[in-house]
Amino acid sequence: MRALTILLLVVLGLSACGDYENRGGLKAYLGDFGDVLVVIDRDLWEGDFGDSIKILFTDYVPAIMPAQGQFDLEFSTPENFKGSAKRFRNVLHIDIGDKLNNQKPTITTSKSEYALDQIVVYAKAKTKEDMLNLLSNRYKDIINRVNDEEMERKQKLLSFRQDSSVLETIERKKGYTMIVPSSYKVLIDSGNVLWVNKVSSVRQDDLEKYTVRDIVISTYEYESEEMLALENILIKKNEVLRAITFDDSNNTFIRHQEKHDPTVRIISGGNDYKMEIRSLWTKEGAFQGGPSIQYIQLDYDNRRIIHADARVYAPGNYKREMIRELEAIIKSITPINTKE
Template identity: 25%
Template sequence: MKKRISLCFLAILGLSIACKEDGKADYLPESVGAMNTLTVVIDNDLWNSNVGDAIRENYTAAAQGLTWDEALFSVTQIPQQIFTGSIRNTSSVLYVMEDTLNVAHMKSNMYAKPQKVGVIKGRNKEEIIANIKKTAPEFIADFKALEIAKAQKRFQKSLNKEKALEDKFNISMKIPSIYRVGREEDNFVWIDRQIQKGNMNIIAYTMPWDSFQKDSTFSQDIIRMRDSIGNLYIKGNDVAGKNNHMITEKAFTPYVFPAEVSSKKAAEVRGIWEMSAYPMAGPFLTYIISDKENNRKLILEGFVFAPATKKRDYMFELEAIMKSVRFNVNEQNK
């Protein structure tokens, strides 16, 4: 009888501990930090050595598809002894140190939530640098995914309730209320917001399912598609004797990557737009989403016009909005 009671007690104790561990995040403070910022915890000597060079090479490399060089992350370096108190609540942290272990891994919600802490250790500088280079793509993707989720959570506080995207394409997105629908056509919706020195824009339209059949002409087909949409819907200031409209910058071939959006296969395209007959330009980000259920390609594009202004964070906001897209279920598809 006593043995049975002891076993029951141990089972309850184990369950209690598991529950506490599972609920650990519930007791953590909310993480802090501006968009696309990274706190690097590393001793000054290492930061000022080739170890720091490796970190900067990977984490402050130029973000792709912008009109001028802007770093992937705004990095703040602090030594380990200062990484205490509220500083530990930073949402994105890279912790680098020389140690008796040679390890590199990502941890979640160590000191705050949501939070990602990339831990890199090595027995010497060579091992640390190797770990930095090896883990950088994965860590950058994790930090970026965290920032996207944080942004989408902020959007949720005040959403645009217009129904243009639902009515035209049977989709929804988490679009902040500061954005407004500016134009609707049969197969085209343009949503925008004003910023201090320009505007931020999202457009949506569809293409036939069998578009982009040849890999060898994929980039050229994307450019033709974008330029034709610009000619139809995105006109610029009148220029005597010329048809002034948005095109893909002729001197810059867009970057194209495989992607996944709303659990669907997609292509991600980053590049520069310009006007065909007037000196205006800016970055764009396009998602070509394979919507097999509806026998179409859904095209979502964000672009920014903001002369003499940094645009990384503007483009990141547009990316977070477009990645929030959800496809509503048609009755016939249930």
């Protein structure tokens, strides 16, 4: 864990998003993706209670190696939560004390309170025991809320540089819109399948390492709710990937890694059904693999399923932010009603 300093906040914030003001007078938030500032009394933070908080909110991101926590935590006392500290992008404000009287433990959120597009989560309880129970029961909700906000911020950044001709082609031929940064190239555009790819290099531990990010989007007719069951989604994923990645010269192809249990999140239901799946992929017949994130949405008006499957190949690299980028892209997919 890193101690919070104003200098660190300013450096991180300026590198991440600049120091402009919006029309309402709010300045930009400070900090990097995945940073969370915990505002709490020092004696609580440095004791067993603080250790419990750190364990909850640095829980591992599913299906990535090397392992990374959900967040990088910073710390501030309530007295020091002022000036630039108040502009931190994600804030978890923990308030424990008798002054809360008989108030039930609560969690509330505030958007753009001290900085533009900032999120502040307030957790209030009368005792440490009440607070631990509250956060133990709700920490996943907080993680999802903050990560959803980070995903939307990432979408804004990615939308600045796009190839308009690619976007127009996707809209015309595929019947949906999406963010496609200009750094991504189209590998396959055939029928109901679109495959875009980005190859880049990152410097880590004084070594230059190459990374590959792939997004495969397929659409198919929606016939029954059973098609949205996890088992059937994974079967469809394997069918699509085998069809486009099979190499008959060495009998290799990409598929879902069955030895790893997927982490599933149902985002919405009914006619607006959306599901997120985090898992691993592997290359059959080769020693390759990595994390995968899928985003499945029911396009009810057009009676079809839009199935986006994104994966990272980056041996030895930290992948949390690579997966976040892919998540931002595939969750930008918006169907166009072609039945009108």
